[in-house]
Amino acid sequence: MSDHRIPMLERDQVPPEIQAIYDAVFEARGFIPNMHKTVANVPPLAQGFVALLKPLMGEGALPAGYKELIAVRVASLIHCDYCMSSHIFLAAKQGIPQAQIDAVNDYEHGPFTEKEKLGFRCADRIHESAYALDDVFYAKLNQSFSDQEIIELIAVAAAFEFFPRFVTALRIPVTPIPESVAAK
Numbered sequence: 001m002s003d004h005r006i007p008m009l010e011r012d013q014v015p016p017e018i019q020a021i022y023d024a025v026f027e028a029r030g031f032i033p034n035m036h037k038t039v040a041n042v043p044p045l046a047q048g049f050v051a052l053l054k055p056l057m058g059e060g061a062l063p064a065g066y067k068e069l070i071a072v073r074v075a076s077l078i079h080c081d082y083c084m085s086s087h088i089f090l091a092a093k094q095g096i097p098q099a100q101i102d103a104v105n106d107y108e109h110g111p112f113t114e115k116e117k118l119g120f121r122c123a124d125r126i127h128e129s130a131y132a133l134d135d136v137f138y139a140k141l142n143q144s145f146s147d148q149e150i151i152e153l154i155a156v157a158a159a160f161e162f163f164p165r166f167v168t169a170l171r172i173p174v175t176p177i178p179e180s181v182a183a184k
Contacts, residue, residue, distance in 0.1 A: 004171045008037035018043050021050050029093075030181035033086060034172045035163075056159055057090070061148035065094035066116065070123050070153065071160045072104050077127045080164030085174045115144045123157040130158075 075083030103110025
């Protein structure tokens, strides 16, 4: 018996609108993540997740690769192997150097700019409590980041308080990354 709590649906088990999502995700990643296969049990929610994740994690005011590192940092704080595996893969796919990926948990001593370190500190504070993002710290953020960057940074950090809890509560297994995809 599997450890996951909800069936993971394959492409032939989902309605056409979710098949289209599977096709787009497969085109982008080369596989369908288990979280998508699980949330597909509720098609409107699956559509909502994708609608949120695309702009949240894509290129924007902040580079997509840096957003992936923020996701890895928060997933690490929550101890979510699923999210760490997924977002380490996606960070590498975005061209983030392995040295930066490896240094996320010791970012203060890692190969990051002061601005990037400040963003990690922001994610750490949000993990502690949204109230930990006090006016003094926010003033520091505002000196280094534009309003658009602050919104994206906080949105990514807050979203990855949610997603790790979602996949962990449902015991969604880490998605195996096919060797053919991992080698690219």
